[in-house]
Amino acid sequence: xxxxxxxxxxxxAPNVLTGADAQPYLTDWRxxxxxxxxxxxxxxxxxxxxxxxxxxxxxxxxxxxxGGNTGLVGGGTPDGSGEAVVxxxxxxxxxxxxxxxxxxITVEAGCVLQAVxxxxxxxxxxxxxxxxxxxxxxIGGNRATNAGGTQVLRYGNARDxxxxxxxxxxxxxxxxxxxxxxxDNTGYDLKHLFIGAEGTLGIITAATLKLYPLPAAxxxxxxxxxxxxxxxxxxxRARAAxxxxxxxxxxxxxxxxxxxxxxxxxxxxxxxxxxxWYVLLELSDAExxxxxxxxxxxxxxxxxxxxEIVDAAVARSLAEAQALxxxxxxxxxxxxxxxxxxxxxxxxxxxxxxxxVESTNAExxxxxxxxEPIVFGHLGDGNLxxxxxxxxxxxxxxxxxxxxxxxxxxxxxxxxxxGSISAEHGLGxxxxxxxxxxxxxxxxxxxxxxxxxxxxxxxxxxxxVL
Numbered sequence: 511x512x513x514x515x516x517x518x519x520x521x522x523a524p525n526v527l528t529g530a531d532a533q534p535y536l537t538d539w540r541x542x543x544x545x546x547x548x549x550x551x552x553x554x555x556x557x558x559x560x561x562x563x564x565x566x567x568x569x570x571x572x573x574x575x576x577g578g579n580t581g582l583v584g585g586g587t588p589d590g591s592g593e594a595v596v597x598x599x600x601x602x603x604x605x606x607x608x609x610x611x612x613x614x615i616t617v618e619a620g621c622v623l624q625a626v627x628x629x630x631x632x633x634x635x636x637x638x639x640x641x642x643x644x645x646x647x648x649i650g651g652n653r654a655t656n657a658g659g660t661q662v663l664r665y666g667n668a669r670d671x672x673x674x675x676x677x678x679x680x681x682x683x684x685x686x687x688x689x690x691x692x693x694d695n696t697g698y699d700l701k702h703l704f705i706g707a708e709g710t711l712g713i714i715t716a717a718t719l720k721l722y723p724l725p726a727a728x729x730x731x732x733x734x735x736x737x738x739x740x741x742x743x744x745x746x747r748a749r750a751a752x753x754x755x756x757x758x759x760x761x762x763x764x765x766x767x768x769x770x771x772x773x774x775x776x777x778x779x780x781x782x783x784x785x786x787w788y789v790l791l792e793l794s795d796a797e798x799x800x801x802x803x804x805x806x807x808x809x810x811x812x813x814x815x816x817x818e819i820v821d822a823a824v825a826r827s828l829a830e831a832q833a834l835x836x837x838x839x840x841x842x843x844x845x846x847x848x849x850x851x852x853x854x855x856x857x858x859x860x861x862x863x864x865x866x867v868e869s870t871n872a873e874x875x876x877x878x879x880x881x882e883p884i885v886f887g888h889l890g891d892g893n894l895x896x897x898x899x900x901x902x903x904x905x906x907x908x909x910x911x912x913x914x915x916x917x918x919x920x921x922x923x924x925x926x927x928x929g930s931i932s933a934e935h936g937l938g939x940x941x942x943x944x945x946x947x948x949x950x951x952x953x954x955x956x957x958x959x960x961x962x963x964x965x966x967x968x969x970x971x972x973x974x975v976l
Contacts, residue, residue, distance in 0.1 A: 513569040517551050517595070520561045525552040525601070535596050538587045539580050539643075540850060543939060545588035547574070550596040556676060556684060556715040562597060563713065564682030571595050572972050575709035577620065577651030580643040582853060583938030585655065585708045585974050594972075597713060599650050605629045606716065613721040614673060614690040619650025619714050626719070635721035638665040638757070642839040650714045656706035658934035660838070663890035664757040664794070665722065667934065668705060674718035675701040680711075680965040688718045703960065708936050709971040711964045725794035727802040728757075730831040731810060733819040734785035735761075739864040741789050744818040745889055748791060751809045755802075758792035759890035760838050766886045767837060769899075773844040777837055780823035780830075789819075789889070790838050792831075841886055845897070849906040851884055852898040852913050856924045857933035860892045867896070870923045877919065878912060880904040893933040896920060917944060937975045945975075 511519070517526045527535070527550040535550045537543065548571060553559045566573050572594040576586040588594035602620035609615075610633045617626055623644040630637040639652065641659035651657075653675065658667040665671065674689040687701055704712055735741045741761050748756050764786050771777045781788070795802035806824065813819045825831035845851055858866055871883050882901045887894035898916055900909050909916065921931045925948045932941055946954065954976070961968075961976055 513565060513571055513595075514549055516565040516569075517549060517562060520565065521551055521553050521558050525554070526550075527552070532596070535576060535579065535598055536588060538582075538584050540582060540846065542850075543584035543587040544590075545594070546590050546592035547588045547594045547596045548592065550598055552598050552601050554601040556602070556678065559597065559599070559602075559678045559713055559715050560682045560684050562595070563678050563680070566595050567681060567967065567969060570967065570969065572969050573597055573713070574971050575599065575650070575654070575713045577648030577654070578622065578643065578646040580647045581651065581655065581938060582855070582935045583932075583940035585936050585938030585971070586651070587939070589973050599648065599713075599715070602715060608633045608635075608721075609690060610635055610721070612690055613723075614718055615721055616674075616688055616690070616716060616718045617649050618716045619648060619653075621649045623647050623649065623652060630721050631724070633721075634724060636724050637671075637719060637721055639668060639671055642842050649717055649719075653705050653714050653717055654708050655936040656934065658888065658891065658893060660758045660760060660888060662888060662893070663759055664754055669702065671720050672701060672705060672717055673720060675704055675714055676716035677704050677712040677714055680967065680970050684715075685712070688716060690718050703964070706936070708938060708974050710961060710975050711970060713970075723796070726797060727795045727799040728792060728831065729795070729802045729806040730790070730792045730825040730834050731806065731822050732780060732834050732837070733789045733791065733810070733813070733822040734781050735787040735789050735819055736785060736817070737864070738787055738867055740818045741787050741889060742860060742864055743816070744789060744813050745860065747813055747816070747818065748809060751812075752793050752805060755793045755795055755805070756791070756890070757794040758790065760790040760887070761889040761894075762788045762790070762838065762841070762886040763884070764788065765882065766841060766884050769848060769884065770837060770841050770844040773847050774840050777840050778833060779837070780834070781821050785820055790834060838886070845884060845899070848899070851906065852909050852916050853935075854896040854898075854917070854920050854931070855893070855933050855935040856896055856920070856929055856931060857891070857893045858924060858927055858929035860889065862927045862929070863889065863892065863894065866923060866927055866929075867894075870896075870920060873919055873923070874898065874916065878909075878916070880908060881916075892929075921948065939974060942973070942975060
């Protein structure tokens with residue numbers, strides 16, 4: 511029996527895709543990476559994943575785990591050799607358990623993030639991870655990349671929201687670490703090896719996640735800000751005034767919003783686009799609407815008096831709040847429709863961000879007269895999407911032709927300020943080579959030792975991360 515026959519015996523012939531049927535799984539969301547595979551396999555249970563892994567290991571076939579295929583660094587795309595088997599987990603989409611009294615939910619890796627949010631809400635709870643691709647991104651992919659999103663400021667990233675994992679290891683063994691405990695000091699916390707590992711150590715098949723009480727009220731506003739330094743001052747003011755009630759603090763450059771509004775007719779700006787920066791703030795209040803409104807209005811009034819904001823639009827309804835969030839969440843879609851850009855998902859100390867943007871923008875424009883920085887991100891946790899497009903009249907292909915030179919300038923500037931070249935998207939194929947310039951040699955060697963220990967044949971998502 512050859513490998514394809516073995517896979518068909520495990521998951522059924524309709525769930526082993528080859529030829530044209532496999533093509534949608536072999537290209538990443540941005541269209542930057544295109545690969546080939548022996549087959550795309552769609553298991554429906556952890557037992558089937560384990561059997562697939564055993565069959566692939568016996569045939570020495572590389573394995574590429576894939577969730578919603580919404581990644582931005584080529585982490586879920588096979589190489590061009592055609593040797594790999596893509597293991598797509600989208601059929602594994604059950605909510606296994608909700609324990610509202612313990613504030614936990616256990617779900618399979620193929621569950622779409624939006625479905626997990628809905629299941630939690632139906633139980634009177636909040637699952638706070640939120641990002642633009644939540645309608646297609648899966649829980650397994652979120653864990654594999656340690657996704658962040660818009661509410662990291664209050665609730666943390668995917669690692670912080672995960673209590674336990676179920677993982678199929680490289681030899682097909684199943685590690686059941688689905689513990690719903692917030693305290694378990696019984697040795698190495700193994701789940702953290704797999705979170706952020708991008709499928710290079712094992713395949714995450716299920717996760718036990720933290721839930722939170724639903725807020726009594728949420729208030730949202732879009733503020734026009736005269737400078738990024740003033741946006742940082744506004745962040746400090748909001749933290750001091752609201753504490754943990756400040757759940758989101760997103761920053762967007764004027765040109766970034768202008769491109770989004772021009773490209774997506776459904777978007778509407780409630781303020782004139784006449785300031786260099788805009789901030790989207792959200793407070794989640796435990797006391798109620800009146801308390802939240804009073805706190806928000808006082809915060810904005812004080813910020814206005816201090817010159818930190820020039821104008822603000824406060825959402826007066828859920829529909830208005832959703833319209834404000836649509837501006838932020840529409841940015842990636844808009845720029846994809848405009849041909850894409852050279853992307854950087856970076857993190858820096860918040861205190862260094864304003865100076866970094868000003869000086870790095872200047873250096874990039876000095877080197878490349880045609881460059882146009884497209885900057886937005888999660889200022890509250892120091893994570894910027896520092897992307898480079900081109901001025902009107904210059905094709906985006908010009909930027910892609912200079913991608914390495916642009917990356918070197920950006921990454922060197924980030925590293926010089928104690929930052930990271932990957933905040934929430936992962937390394938994948940895109941940054942695998944670059945990380946060698948910035949990670950200490952010992953740290954990289956420790957990562958390699960872990961990889962060799964857990965995946966001695968080197969079959970788990972090869973060519974990614976390391």
